[in-house]
Amino acid sequence: MLTNSKYNAGEDFINEVSTIGRIHHINVVKLIGFCSDGTQRALVYEYMPNGSLDKFIFSSNSGPNHKFSLDKLIDIALGVARGLDYLHKGCDMQILHFDIKPHNILLNHNFNPKVSDFGLAKLYPKNYSLVSLSHARRTIGYIAPELISRSFGVISHKCDVYSFGMLLLEMAGGRRNSNPRAENTSQVYYPSWIYDKLIEDAIEHNVIETDTSIEIDEREKKLCLIGLWCIQIRPSNRPSMFKVIEMLEGDINSLQMSPKPFFSETPQIPSKVPHLNTNDGELITILEDVDELN
Template sequence: MEAYGHNRKDYNRVISIIYTLLILLQIAKALLVFAVLGRCVFAPLTIYAFLSYKLYQMMSSVDNVEKFLRNQQTLVPTRYSYTDIITMTNNFKEKLGQGGFGYVFKGRLPWDRLVAIKMLTNSKYNAGEDFINEVSTIGMVHHINVVKLIGFCSDGMQRALIYEYMPNGSLDKFIFSSNNGPNHKFSLDKLIDIALGVARGLDYLHKGCDMQILHFDIKPHNILLDHNFNPKLSDFGLAKLYPKNNSLVSISVARGTIGYIAPELISRSFGVISHKCDVYSFGMLLLEMTGGRRNSDPRAENTSQVYYPSWIYDKLIEDAIEHNVVEMDTSIVIDEREKKLCMIGLWCIQIRPSDRPSMSKVIEMLEGDVRSLQMPPKPFFSEPTQIPSKVSYLNTYDGELTTISEDVDELN
């Protein structure tokens, strides 16, 4: 009986071991199944979920653009399909240029009119905002100094803008010509004409439309020239529309190009954001047109000429001193027209927005005689310079110019 009980215990122990092994085997099988599922099912499901999310984002972008376009029932520019674009460009045969947005191709409409087609391929056109900006702003503008938007394409994720063709390209290739030297292509009179055209275009944007349009990216590359070298403002991807009675503009991030961007767009401590941001950019453009070089040029032979606005300001002061001191020999000869452009440019780049003229005042200055202009205050970038004991200059307040006179100590 005792032997039977001992055998029974051994039997139960063996059964327990077998059950344990069977359970472990089932667990191993389950783990193996989960591993296979994780590789063959869960991983594809994760990838599918990720791709679905990205597709949702892209479709939301398309939906935003489509919603905008449907609301523009009176939109003048014509809408074209991507197939039309391929036909117009002869399968993108002739590239005119490229930038951060994508590429520009030469095209031809069915009635033989030449056009420039800007293909928007860069991912920075998130949710179609820059595309909408350009269509909504330039689509409603009709001015001789603003490039005309003829049509657009929004076909799925393919987007393009179709402009009138500007045979002479952008202004930068003429004023920054290293082969021909500064201003070889244009006389000073022609430069003044071009400056006037740009100023009139900007003044129209600021005051001539139903809504105030701020461009935020005025620079030589964005000034196009037609067959008669008449200037036209282009590239409205950063533009913003505001009611005309808005004196303050609210934007979340700085907009523009380094070298042309107004100080208040970088730090609000310099002043409020307004149409004076475009005035500042215009001033930097005007100085580059006059100098025939970029305002900042580290390769300049003379270190004092590295920053052109500072250098030309000092030269204008020296010129003023020499004209006031008869005994001195005039070693600096600055053409009166060049002096006018430089002085206007220096007025436009004053650090405080309230000290800059409006574009309508700039037009008046450009059309006037240089003798009616007065030397602007010392811009913030200049080093202390000896100037005559009394200097009359213009100060702007609320867009109007007034004449005041201060001592040298007060100016410095």
């Protein structure tokens, strides 16, 4: 049920429903019907028997039989990334979701993910590089900085990339990114803790050659490295969803450590730490070009 039906009235509502109704992608939940009766608005989507992703990745909500392997988490991440890439570039209109979070990733009977809940989604012609957004409910913890202040950059599909990065980090850590009850104060904010841990890991394995107190699985590290790129403060420093797919499908040795993606007094990557791209030593800066906005 659409509670803010005054914003989904008449012809505009029908136009948006007809556009969303034409979306057919294995990783986007299918709209099968709608209701427009007076002031009442409702959307009917396909049923997803395994519910939402959040109950499977947060330890407090899942038992031992509901835990995904890291390989399965990467498969789920790839599915979500492909769904978002389709919404951004594969439709007649560019669709920005604006509310990517574990609760809005639904799982079918085979645990394949589908992006759902388009209550905040906006449709734009593909040639739009700038997006205006006057009012929207937003979920704390997944909000791109530019949605709070335009001083960080323009609103674009990179808002979804940011939210996806926060989702990846929660999938990797098996916990919410912010946990005020963490035993160690350094672990209250998981993205900051894992960034520092990856820096330490790179120093110890590549410079000092000592063992780490906490081992990070290569697949978990892969999710974290990509997630940290996605949550860069400046939208121009985040990869497109197409690039994210390439990163998820590629080898971890092709990934570099990102700059620190949040406000902190902690220094950026130490000069002694080698980048994680060991194939040819070439530095590759992830930047957006004009075409990526379309």
